[in-house]
Amino acid sequence: MSASTTPSLATVEGVDVDTRHWINGERVASATTFTDVSPIDEQPIAEISAGGAAEVDAAVAAARAAFPSWAALPAAERATILRRVADGIDARAEELARVETRDNGSLLRSHRRGVMPRVGMNFRFFADWVENLDHPDGEIRGHRERVSYDPAGVAAIITPWNAPLMLATWRIGPALAAGNTVVAKPPEWAPLTASLLADITAEAGLPAGVFNVVQGTGAEAGAPLTAHPGINRLSFTGSVPTAGTIATAAAPNIVPLSFELGGKSxxxxxxxxxxxxxxxxxxxxxxxxxxxxxxxxxxxxxxxxxxxxxxxxxxxxxxxxxxxxxxxxxxxxxxxxxxxxxxxxxxxxxxxxxxxxxxxxxxxxxxxxxxxxxxxxxxxxxxxxxxxxxxxxxxxxxxxxxxxxxxxxxxxxxxxxxxxxxxxxxxxxxxxxxxxxxxxxxxxxNCFFVRDLGAPFGGNGKSGIGREGGTWSFDFYTDVKNTVFAPHGWNAGKGAR
Structure with a gap:
């Protein structure tokens, strides 16, 4: 472990990590902190700003304010920025690997060979996909019918500690590509690479408020986020009991949910x-x-x-x-x-x-x-x-x-x-x-752990709700709209209604 040089900075495996929240393009500290402990030797490695309802409110407000302009950007322009995020991840892959290994105890060689390349790919893949997302035109009784994918709004993304950056970007990538803004809550047991990701998004030119990170425990930060009326989509990866709590909290707001839960495969x-x-x-x-x-x-x-x-x-x-x-x-x-x-x-x-x-x-x-x-x-x-x-x-x-x-x-x-x-x-x-x-x-x-990112991923029964991957991700992170155009104005359309 490396000692913190300031209350808001930890040096972990030679990498400086800001331990404050990332809200509206700025670092925001909380009055209280929690200690991040490395499982490798059970030693503290950082003091992390502990968010609550106030930080969640600020992050959601920032995301909502940033949404109209981000959603209005042509898909190709959003994709260009997300590819720069991917490039930034690739450039800092070694730093991300070392920090995540120290933070959650996963193998450094696995991060170097597979995990961090996949993290960058999560942005690059969905940037490519959104540019080629099918908007089928059809015809019905002489009328033109068009399907479009409209950004939904603010996506709350809550991710686990076992593969924190890879599983976070698997959701953040398509959410941003679709034109949504994001409030992410990283796991309290392994929060550090989410903070580095915030730096990378800023360096890539992602506008302020489009991506926000609120750190904290599930009870203090997760609960107000899942119940927040300003959230339009909610993605969670974790346990079945926690998913039940989240579903109950989100129900009054009628928020679409995507849950990837447990397995006993x-x-x-x-x-x-x-x-x-x-x-x-x-x-x-x-x-x-x-x-x-x-x-x-x-x-x-x-x-x-x-x-x-x-x-x-x-x-x-x-x-x-x-x-x-x-x-x-x-x-x-x-x-x-x-x-x-x-x-x-x-x-x-x-x-x-x-x-x-x-x-x-x-x-x-x-x-x-x-x-x-x-x-x-x-x-x-x-x-x-x-x-x-x-x-x-x-x-x-x-x-x-x-x-x-x-x-x-x-x-x-x-x-x-x-x-x-x-x-x-x-x-x-x-x-x-x-x-x-x-x-x-x-x-x-006769194989294991092989899957194209365009294929559907999700579970049956208590293993989750919904599917993500390829078009399935955009089905979730957008409001799919069908528009029917009359051929010659109102009168021509009247008889076909």
Whole structure:
């Protein structure tokens, strides 16, 4: 950690980060602060301005004032500015990577190789898309009919700590491209890269008030934002209980919602699969210490290969190098906070108490201390038990076996979630049959975590509301309008109404 040089500035991994809010193109301090702690060693790294209703009001007012002129800009001009934002992200990718690693404990090598390039792409992709957004013209009984995408207004965007910058820009990019203005609330457990993003947007020429950042806790800053009558769209990524609270707060304002919530996704492995691929996909679920909503943490394997498969996964997982995420050879790091570690361990200990057996891990990594939790694999869990139905959000896999295809599908669909599913099989016909029956917004067949940004993304059931990506994002962040033109004025149009 680096010490703060002023009350509003922290130096983190050699990068200066302003810890005040970003409202109407200016830095705004609050009377109170909260401490940002790095999960790597549980040391404080910054004092962050703690926003509340006053800061939310100011940010929403700024966004509403900036909206008319930003919305009126031609799409090509908005796209040009957003491409400059993308260029700024790319130019500072190394700084963003180092800061986010220190802030939330995710692997530095992952940020360098994949996450930060995707952050820039989130702006560049939607800048390109809005310029080519289809505005179809049609004809009905001699009349011209046109569909257009009108900016909705102010978008509130609340994002989580497991991939704070990537998941924020996945929403901020299309919201701004569509002509909306934005008030973002970053996660209190990892707020720093949102502040750096504000600097980048200003350097790129984004007008004051178009993008605003209010920091703070969910109770103090998130609650007034979700209930604010000046909000026209609300996007949230997080837990099911918090989503329920947000929906209740937003309901009186009739605000359209986009929720990406939890998952309890299955990895279904048939005996005819590519064995090494299936083992690799299972071990891959320990990525980001299991703090991934899309992770396939329920391994369902055909019983004829169950023992061989389990042995191979355990052997491969034993080779995972756990440690400081800033080191290039580290494969798995820490959990986000002490409270979250205790939550994850609570799931594991209750499962073991109910009869499940840990064939790998099963508790904190005492050799490393702090917030490091061992890669854990549990077997023999009781069907329908908590460990098989509730999201743990940690490095905990369960392994179950099935006999028939129908049983595999039934087990895969046996939770209230429906975010994703992964299927491994060597039979193309089975791949078609089973994938069509899986209850999930995304199904991967013989692969994992591959998706074009233009494809729809979202979950079924308790995994969320709505879809985003490509045109689906613009469907949400705009008011879609249909206009019908009479061919020769009012009288000609009168008879066709």
């Amino acid at each position: 299955p990895l279904v492995v048939f005996a005819d699969s590519d064995f090494d691929l299936a083992v690799s996909l299972a071990v891959e679920q320990f990525d980001n210490s299991g703090q991934v909503c899309l992770g396939a943490f329920r391994i369902l394997v055909e019983d004829s290969i169950r023992d061989t498969f389990l042995d191979a996964v355990v052997e491969r997982a034993r080779a995972i190098v756990q440690g400081d995420p800033r080191h290039e050879d580290t494969d798995m790091s820490c959990l986000i906070s002490r409270a979250h570690l205790e939550r994850v361990d609570g799931f594991v200990q209750r499962a073991k108490g109910a009869g499940a057996k840990a064939v790998l891990g099963g508790g904190p990594n005492d050799d490393l201390g702090h917030l490091y939790y061992r890669p854990t694999i549990l077997v023999d869990a009781e069907p329908g038990s908590e460990i098989l139905t509730e999201e743990v959000f940690g490095p905990v896999l369960t392994v179950q076996s099935f006999t028939t295809e129908d049983q595999a599908v039934e087990m895969a669909n046996s939770t209230r979630f429906g975010l994703a599913a992964t299927l491994v099989t060597g039979d193309p016909e089975r791949a078609e049959r089973v994938s069509s029956r899986l209850n999930a917004g995304t199904v991967w067949v």
